[in-house]
Amino acid sequence: MTDPDATSPQGLSGYDLARQALEEARAAARAQGKSVGMGRSAPIRSKRSGGDRSRRRWSGAGPDARDPQPFGLMIGKVAKKHGWEPRISEGTLFGMWPSIVGEDIAAHAEPTRLEGTVLHVSASSTAWATQLRYLQGQMLAKIAKVIGHGMVTSLRITGPKAPSWRHGKYHVSGRGPRDTYG
Template identity: 50%
Template sequence: MTDASQSWTPPMTDPHDPVAAQWEKLRGLSGPAKKTGDDLSASPVPLRQPFNPRRRGAKPKRMKTRYDGRMDRSYRDPGRFGDLVQREVRRNGWNRNFAVGTIRGNWAGIVGEDVARHTRVVMYKEKERQLHIECDSTAWATNLRLMQTFILQTIAKKIGGDVVAELRIYGPRPPNWRKGRYHVKGRGPRDTYG
């Protein structure tokens, strides 16, 4: 029983046990471990190659083109965000509102940094196509009135000629003592300062 050619097998308790029989079969397939950690090669595992359909014999896909030879942009392809916004603006009729928002947001780019520091766009009247501008001082209001044609030309060049037809330029407004929505005419200003 101590023969070196025979391998040791644990005694089975039941010869008809299917689980034990499968374990014995697996033990016989695995065999003894022949390699140790010292004799393993230090070569790195080769990296997996990226999928290349041509390597497997697949035909390359051709890009769909229109009759004139231009590439056909499928409706499923994602478009540029700016194109999407422009299409929605045109479809909903927001062109003028979008242009006025551009003027308000880019006021420093239209009139320059120095002028923009002392002026601000207050409102836009759509029916009259008037842009109302308020200045820090009357001197800046006078200066802006002299530059009015230049500003209108710049707006027409950058935004469009049909957006603003007239500039209304105001100096600083005096403080308003009215509070709330409704107002009853009083007796006029009084000497309440001492």
């Protein structure tokens, strides 16, 4: 094991040897015509300056226009360019329904379709349909928080569909038994 404080045969310490090697490397680079900086990268020419050499920006540790962009940001730009945003928002709404409105509501209501800015929601019973009508404002706020304002402006909440009383070839006209289903 070598002692870091030991000197070389020329009487130089480790620090002085490193400094001498660096100076020799710089001199060799200058002799070949390469520019030698003090630990900095090459200057970035600004597009605004039009080649004006008096204004230079140095690359550093901060974000730069040359850095890779996040994947989500890039996909968002592509979706906006092609006009896919409404369909992506609709897919997000339908796919994340339980996490948007909560597990309790999602267990008794599901979105069926989105027409323009009106979301059609089907409830499991007439009681839940009534309850969801009372919660409509809160649900719209939660939806807007996730997929953006203006994508869904109102809810059309319906109860369960009543069974059909038209069985077979012959049937009696009328509405069938008067009862609430659900």
